Amino acid sequence: MNATATPPVTPAYSPGLEGVIAGTTKICTISPEIQSLTYRGYDIKDLMLNSSYEETAYLLLFGELPTQVQLCDFTTQLVSERHIPDAVLQQIQGFPKDAHPMDTLKAGIALLALYDVDKNNHSNDANIRKAVRLIAQTATLVAYNHRIRQGEAIIAPQGSDYSHAENFYTMAFGKKPSPVMAKVFNATLVIYAEHSFNASTFAARVTTSTLSDIHSGVTAAVGALKGPLHGGANEQAMLTFLEVKTPENAETWTREALAQKKKIMGFGHRAYKNGDPRATLLKGMRDELIAEIGDAPWVHIADTMENIVVAEKGLFPNVDYPIAYMYYMMGIPTEIYTPIFAVGRIAGWTSHVVEQLANNRLIRPKALYEGPKDRAFVSLSSR
Ligand SMILES: CC(C)(COP(=O)(O)OP(=O)(O)OC[C@H]1O[C@@H](n2cnc3c(N)ncnc32)[C@H](O)[C@@H]1OP(=O)(O)O)[C@@H](O)C(=O)NCCC(=O)NCCS
Missing domain, CATH: 1.10.230.10 (Cytochrome P450-Terp, domain 2)
Structure with a gap:
């Protein structure tokens, strides 16, 4: 090697992307030094104690807390989207009972993509409609999958007199939660709803940064959430x-x-x-x-x-x-814990997909190559 040659510059590298700023967002801030978490500028404590999951989902998706009229409209939309197509239900009823509940959820979301009325429309308005549908339908999928897996009859979505938290709990476990349980369960969904560029949200953003569709982004997110270092x-x-x-x-x-x-x-x-x-x-x-x-x-x-x-x-x-x-x-079986995380996080995932697509640039980082170099090809017959 030439003694005067400048050594190669090692590009900035952070294992696991720790500390790397991989994009901008207006959805969530995490300030570890003051142990603070905000959604759209609102402190998580205020949201957890005072807002319904529906209000929080609206805030994440649209950037503002809803007025009473907006919340009423949004809730009505969510309730009307709680049903999943019969064709999807028939297919999930045939899933193997020993399949991992996160795998059945992932497959269920992929199936919903096939039947979504906006499946070939990737405009911002259509993505928001699909986001609302996915927020409602993820709860239904998880509840149905759980009951089917347990060999129990499915419970149809409840009406507008059941909040999102109450509806899910009732559909999954066959009884309406008490007011205290509904309050605590709602709080966990609010807390699970969003957390900036965590692994699953980042997976959703990477996927849709290729201009793929929102269901593909959510499917990738569910896969990432499954692992025990994250949602598992x-x-x-x-x-x-x-x-x-x-x-x-x-x-x-x-x-x-x-x-x-x-x-x-x-x-x-x-x-x-x-x-x-x-x-x-x-x-x-x-x-x-x-x-x-x-x-x-x-x-x-x-x-x-x-x-x-x-x-x-x-x-x-x-x-x-x-x-x-x-x-x-609260009597919730452990095997449905991680799918419930998804029931909450779906609001964050879909909000991030909408944000990503509103100002998209393909997410495509570089890698530091550490493998062998300059190898002479050896023909198959000589190996
Ligand atoms: C969340 C998590 C993946 C963060 O990972 P990270 O930032 O990459 O941190 P590391 O895994 O490098 O951990 C740093 C050190 O703390 C240790 N550590 C981290 N989490 C630990 C845990 N839950 N139990 C025991 N040791 C732990 C690591 O072994 C490592 O020790 P070392 O420096 O002696 O090797 C990691 O803390 C973890 O695996 N936790 C358990 C899974 C979990 O609860 N995930 C949910 C996150 S909301």
Whole structure:
């Protein structure tokens, strides 16, 4: 090598794209230094405590909180879109019962694309109509898939006297939630609704940045959400609490897990290194559940584990940690936890797709090549 040659410049590279700004958005801000999360400039705490999922979905999609008239119109649209085409229902009824619920959801969304009345219209107005439809239909798909999987009769969508949260809960679990449960469940959907450029939302934006359609973007997002490092963590966190079994076991289990360098699901976050505000807010609601349902060992297991992991590793619980035991206390089976995440996040995904397409540039980063170079081709007969 020529001694005077300038060494090659290594382009900026951040594993996992950590810290990389991959686009602009007006939908959500995450400010880890002050543990703050806002949707369209509104603090998540205000939205979680005061808004319905419908209001939050409207805010995400249109940028403003709805007036009463706008909310009434939006809710009416959502209710009228709760049904899915019979052809889709027939197909999902034939899905294998042992298929992963996130795979049946992914396939269900792909099927909805085939029957959407706007399937060949990719205008902004059509995308907003499809977004509204997808927000309503994702809840129906998840509820139907769950009941079919359990071998139970499906429950048709409820009418306008059921909020989005109540409608989903009733369709999936066969009973209307109590007011406290409806309030907490609504809060979890609001909290799950949006979180900036997380992996699934980014997958949706990458997909539609090719000018592909909104259903393709959501299908990609569902696939990304499935993994245990993302949406799958809520189910895994509950499975951990169930494995620990009793509060007495929690300390030993946690210390052993840390000694074995196991990843404990529900802890840590790429964006929040000093605590996830969503976890703190939801934990603040659990007393209402305890007052209604009674105490549960999971709460004590979770607290003991949290104290140890924070003290030993400086890792804090993320959103999925309190949701795991709160859903369990509400009688929600673990296998439907991650699909419920999608029932909430669909508002964020579709809002990001609409935003991406309104000012689109193909998302196509570079890679740092680390493989072999300058190899001489060897013919097949000589290998
Ligand atoms: C969320 C998550 C993927 C963030 O990943 P990240 O920003 O890439 O951080 P890393 O995985 O590199 O973790 C940094 C360090 O903390 C450790 N760590 C992170 N999360 C941990 C966990 N849940 N349990 C134990 N150790 C953990 C890592 O092992 C690593 O330790 P090391 O430096 O000794 O190797 C990660 O914290 C995780 O896997 N958490 C569990 C899954 C989960 O709850 N996901 C839901 C997110 S809302």
